[in-house]
């Protein structure tokens with residue numbers, strides 16, 4: 001049998017190199033390819049990883065070719081940034097021409113362990129080599145193990161797996177409706193409505209889209225799921241009044257709004273929300289797809305409020321870059337759900353769940369979470385120092401390593417100038433917020449570099465008019 005060789009932190013391609021194999025203790029092997037150490041996993045294919053992806057092999061000459069072809073063959077849903085990324089290592093990404101970027105975007109809050117984390121890579125390779133996918137009509141061990149660990153480290157009693165954030169919210173919508181039907185067996189019209197908030201983002205499928213506040217995302221596809229009312233984020237009186245009408249199946253809320261512009265809820269808002277839901281029998285759903293799993297320095301963002309939901313949705317970082325979603329529920333909610341009420345072909349596959357186990361284990365370490373808190377505080381401090389004096393900078397806010405820089409102008413000239421200087425950052429809000437969601441493993445030196453580049457790129461805003 002031949003072996004699959006994978007350089008930690010890089011992609012995989014055909015071998016044409018000098019290879020040496022060393023037997024180690026415990027049956028493990030150490031493989032060197034051209035003198036470089038690589039991970040070895042037994043498969044019946046022979047591959048090695050290149051420094052950079054081989055554009056030529058796929059028929060592309062350079063980035064320009066990729067972009068032109070994309071424009072012809074991909075449905076135009078993304079206004080893409082004009083770079084072709086081909087490899088990553090830690091907090092660095094590399095484009096097809098070999099330019100290095102410091103990644104403060106993490107694939108939009110996904111790559112919390114950075115790119116090519118060796119423990120994650122090992123979990124993926126070992127599981128791919130053992131069992132990648134089985135139907136959910138069978139039991140599989142990584143899925144049960146991951147659910148067991150999620151339950152052990154959260155408010156929840158049970159887990160449902162999906163493949164993405166929007167699917168997790170879609171499942172939460174169904175669970176909330178089913179819960180209300182189950183709780184009001186004799187009611188002709190059990191509560192079916194939902195409350196969501198201004199600046200919220202919950203996904204792009206018809207239920208999650210209906211809960212997403214930006215009209216611009218919803219209106220071309222109407223009618224979306226009916227029965228959603230948007231209330232001002234933080235306005236407890238208006239929310240309470242609506243919940244008290246008794247028609248609300250569930251309230252969906254992000255403890256920290258990511259896409260909406262890095263707005264945090266207050267403790268008071270969450271406490272009153274919890275008691276209003278309890279009084280009326282409505283469910284409280286926390287969408288932690290973006291802010292959850294260590295990003296705030298707490299394992300779950302809601303821990304900082306001391307308020308617990310009935311349902312929590314997770315996705316982005318959970319499997320370290322592989323597609324996953326999860327809906328964590330209490331036993332009370334789970335008891336309303338029967339066989340056949342929901343399902344998914346791919347969700348909870350052994351491959352994805354084994355990757356997620358590696359991610360969860362690392363991020364849930366108290367010392368790891370403490371390092372996120374420390375680095376988050378440092379990032380806000382240096383951003384305030386280096387950028388705070390600029391008249392376009394209105395506020396630096398956020399918790400842990402989800403940080404927003406609100407401007408009085410559109411952020412895109414600054415984002416473009418940062419990219420030119422080798423730094424990848426995102427926008428949020430109405431396009432007036434620079435969003436920083438770096439890998440949680442980022443170092444203080446890398447944060448300093450990011451703040452330096454942002455500060456040096458601020459003149460890009462000089463031609464912009466304040467709103």
Ligand SMILES: Cc1ncc(COP(=O)(O)O)c(C=O)c1O
Nearest residue numbers: 164165166201202203258289290
């Ligand atoms: C808070 C929140 N919920 C849901 C989603 C949707 O997740 P996905 O893109 O995986 O469907 C996102 C994505 O940005 C999000 O930030």
